[in-house]
Amino acid sequence: MAESTSAATAPLPSSAGPSSSTKPSQALWLRCEKKPHEQRCALTPNTAKTLIDNGFEIFVEKDNVRCYADEEFEAVGCKMVPNNEWYQAPLDVPIFGLKELEESDEALRHTHISFAHVYKQQAGWRDVLRRFRRGNGLLYDLEFLADPSTGRRVAAFGFHAGFAGAAAGALAFAKQKEEGGKGVLKGLEPFENEQAMITYVRKQIESLGEGGVGNVRALVVGAMGRCGSGAVDCFKKIGLKDENIVKWDMAETAKGGPFPEMLDVDIFVNCIYLATPIPKFLTTDFIAEAGKDRRLSVVVDVSCDTTNPHNPIPIYPPVNTSFPEPTVEVKVGEGNPRMTVIAIDHLPTLLPREASEQFSKDLIPSLLQLPERQSAKVWTNAEDLFRKKMGEAEAEDKKEGIEA
Structure with a gap:
């Protein structure tokens, strides 16, 4: 896929809401994927439009690898922003992606919605959670985002x-x-x-x-x-x-x-x-x-x-x-x-487009509850699990004398 040249790049927002008096219920930032050869995305143009139609403001990082062209997102009302600049987003805008973030020591200050692969003590799990601890960030791990009534994952690939x-x-x-x-x-x-x-x-x-x-x-x-x-x-x-x-x-x-x-x-x-x-x-x-x-x-x-x-x-x-x-x-x-x-x-x-579309469609009911994530069980349960795993990682760090 060639790099998009016609999709305009919006200036980075200074707040989660737009400048108009009609503030959306929620802003969401779709980051690009940095894992080599990854073409899937957590939101598709179809599901982004569903969110926009329900009062969301969607920022999408420009990306020439993603299986959907930038213009497809722009056409449904998404605001295009520079590639891989989510760290400049307002702290009250959740950062939405699929695969784990690039390795770094940088503190994570935002709320992230993604697969982190750290809750089963995989290699480097404490390193990742330590970054959240240093930045006072929050992780909603997609692998553990579950229907509160059934315990079944709300969306999976x-x-x-x-x-x-x-x-x-x-x-x-x-x-x-x-x-x-x-x-x-x-x-x-x-x-x-x-x-x-x-x-x-x-x-x-x-x-x-x-x-x-x-x-x-x-x-x-x-x-x-x-x-x-x-x-x-x-x-x-x-x-x-x-x-x-x-x-x-x-x-x-x-x-x-x-x-x-x-x-x-x-x-x-x-x-x-x-x-x-x-x-x-x-x-x-x-x-x-x-x-x-x-x-x-x-x-x-x-x-x-x-x-x-x-x-x-x-x-x-x-x-x-x-x-x-x-x-x-x-x-x-x-x-x-x-x-x-x-x-x-x-x-x-x-099968990037088919897989992305199905996953994103299944996730929509939960995403629509993001504005109520302080009370919606699908999100509060995910945050509780994050806090639990953070505590386990911190306890292990203390045993080894590792400071955040």
Whole structure:
């Protein structure tokens, strides 16, 4: 997407409200995403218009990477502001984004609405919360923004994460079979839409011959959830036979692993939500012991608890893979068949517009309650959790003599 040149850039606001006498109920600042290759956005032109129609004032940072052009936001009444200048926004304007902020020691003074990936003691969790503590800022973590009546997340990318994960796994499987089993998947790129993805993935697998896609066998763990249902849906649409899509959930994993059944498929997609420690699904020793009597060659860790100390798939280095380099090799033992892992933590970006639209649409009812966030349970519960995690991080810092 070329850089927008026609969308005017509004001056940075001096307050949350406009200069007119009719002050909106809420201002909101959509920041650009700085994670490499991230094209999704937390608001779309459609959902931004819904908020504007309900009295919101929406500031949008100009961005030449986002899957929506600047002009699309401007056309619905958003006010365009410079790229990556949210830190200059008034402190009473919440900063809205998806992926975590860039690493920095700078204190965070604003209210942020985003995925921070710090509440399950992931790598660097205290560093991030320390920044909020120093700046007296506030985090509403999108992963834990829940319906107060059901406890279910109000919005999630789970379905598209699973769908894209299954597609990426199938592409890695097809590529791995090339060059005498030495092929390596490189350079994943977002697709224009779901049908384009399905057509391309199916073509790659069918090019292998030997019965085509119908011979591929896949296991989805967490199949009853949003993420797992997306993976199952993708496998069906690219042509896997129903009997070759193995669907596991909590009942099948209750006995604890490692699981020999996981070695009897071509592709294993992990879609669980890791809330508490569980026995390992697979280990490198278990894989090596299987030797040549193993079918599994591709693991897709959609859950991506890469740096979580309780990751149930500790078979690859504790780092995420990327779109340019989607896979990492597993140490399988000398002379044994290859196995690779995909651990990309923003897989829905492979379908950026569809994923953004669905997520943002699901989030709208909660965003409409932002003006009442001091009393609306969806927001007060999220703030209470933030305060709790801040306390845990501060307690750990004090043990180690770390000052904010």
